[in-house]
Amino acid sequence: MPPEPALDDRQxxxxxxxxxxxxxQENFAGHITVATDDGSMLVNPWGLWWEEVTAADIxxxxxxxxxxxxxxxxxxxxxxxxxxxxxxxxxxxIVHNHPPAATALACLGIEPVIAHQNSAIFAADIxxxxxxxxxxxxxxxxxxxxxxxxxxTCVVLANHGAIVTAGTFxxxxxxxxxxxxxxxxxxxxxxxxTRLRPLPPAVLAPLKDELYRNAPAAFWxxxxxxxxxxxxxxxxxxxxxxxxxxxxxxxxxxx
Numbered sequence: 001m002p003p004e005p006a007l008d009d010r011q012x013x014x015x016x017x018x019x020x021x022x023x024x025q026e027n028f029a030g031h032i033t034v035a036t037d038d039g040s041m042l043v044n045p046w047g048l049w050w051e052e053v054t055a056a057d058i059x060x061x062x063x064x065x066x067x068x069x070x071x072x073x074x075x076x077x078x079x080x081x082x083x084x085x086x087x088x089x090x091x092x093x094i095v096h097n098h099p100p101a102a103t104a105l106a107c108l109g110i111e112p113v114i115a116h117q118n119s120a121i122f123a124a125d126i127x128x129x130x131x132x133x134x135x136x137x138x139x140x141x142x143x144x145x146x147x148x149x150x151x152x153t154c155v156v157l158a159n160h161g162a163i164v165t166a167g168t169f170x171x172x173x174x175x176x177x178x179x180x181x182x183x184x185x186x187x188x189x190x191x192x193x194t195r196l197r198p199l200p201p202a203v204l205a206p207l208k209d210e211l212y213r214n215a216p217a218a219f220w221x222x223x224x225x226x227x228x229x230x231x232x233x234x235x236x237x238x239x240x241x242x243x244x245x246x247x248x249x250x251x252x253x254x255x
Contacts (some may be wrong), residue, residue, distance in 0.1 A: 001217070001221070002225075004170065004217055005224045005228070007224070008237075009034055009036065009042055010056075010237065011235040012034075013032060013042055013169070014053050014054050014055040014234050015169075015223075015228075016093075016095075016169050016172060017032055017050040017051075017053045018053065019173055019223045019227055020032070020050065020095065020097075020173065021049070021050035021051040022051075023099055023176075023177060024095065024097045024176060024180060025050045025097055025099075026097060026098040026099075026103075026161075027049065028046075028049050030098065031043055031044055031075065031077065031081060031096055031097075032093065032094065032095050032172075033093070033094050034092060034093050034169070036060075039063050040068060041061055041085055042059070042060055043061055043078060043081065044058065044059070045057055045059050045070065045072030045073065045074060046073055046075040047072070047073075048072070054233055054236045055236055056238055057072060058070065059074055061074055061082075063086065064082065065078045065079055065082050076138075079141060079142035080142050080145060080163075081096070081142075083139060083142030083143045083146045084142065084163075087147070088146070090167055091165035091167075092166065092167050093166045093167070093168065093169055094163065094165050095164045095165075095172055095176045096161065096162070096163045097161055097162070098161035099161070099180045099183070100180075100184075101180055101181075101183035101186075101187045102156060102162035102179065103160075104183070104187050105186060105187060106128075106156050106158055107159055109130060109158060110186065110187075110190060111156065112154075112182045112185075113186045113189070113198055114126075114182070114204070115185060115189075115197055115198055116181075118181075118182075119179075119185075120204050121178060121211040121212065121215070122153065122175075122182065122208075123204035123205065123207070124204075125151075125152050125154050126152060126154045126155075126156070127150065127154070127156070128158065129148045129155060129156070129157050129158060131158060132157075132158045132159040132160060152165075153165045153175065154179055162179065162180075164176045164179050168216065169220060170220030171212075171216040173219060173220045173223060174216040174220065175216070
């Protein structure tokens, strides 16, 4: 198998945003964060759409959500991430947005069904947070959400959207795409008036282990190679495509 592309965290985050934009993005909404060794985290800026972010646009925020590096601001909803990173050292990468199928299930109050073999990667890791508590714009709200999520890596947020957590960029990319497809299959089945047949419980653990071993790196490598062949400016660490300046963080709560 070809080696994974050599990227720093800013470049990898910009790639992840663009790779997931077609399946996860709701216009300018949503955020992906990566925790760093010094306790800060990298995040996409408020106001830029996922498909236009370059590595130069990535912002660094402190553990309390304050911007400490970068030319843009971030949404107050970044506290959805700060507190989950604080509670979960395994969640190095956190993806949040309102992907269509997952959001439909969130608004219906339906948990996605682990029916297709690839969705076994979420075995025993799905949670539905079934009480809508408004937008997450404070550390206290983020802490309550982190407590409700617990150890889950696949989260349906009632009347809101979805979260996927992962230990690596490759894992985050594969799991996010697989999560939305799992939700789409569940939604399609619900529209027929039937329920998907879940995978037999006995096969879940072996399948989950096999998927973690083999799928993320292969998916990530191919997705990044294809992206950079089409859009090489994604990993530009110098000035991005937009004029430098700051956006108003106070306008960015709801997404």
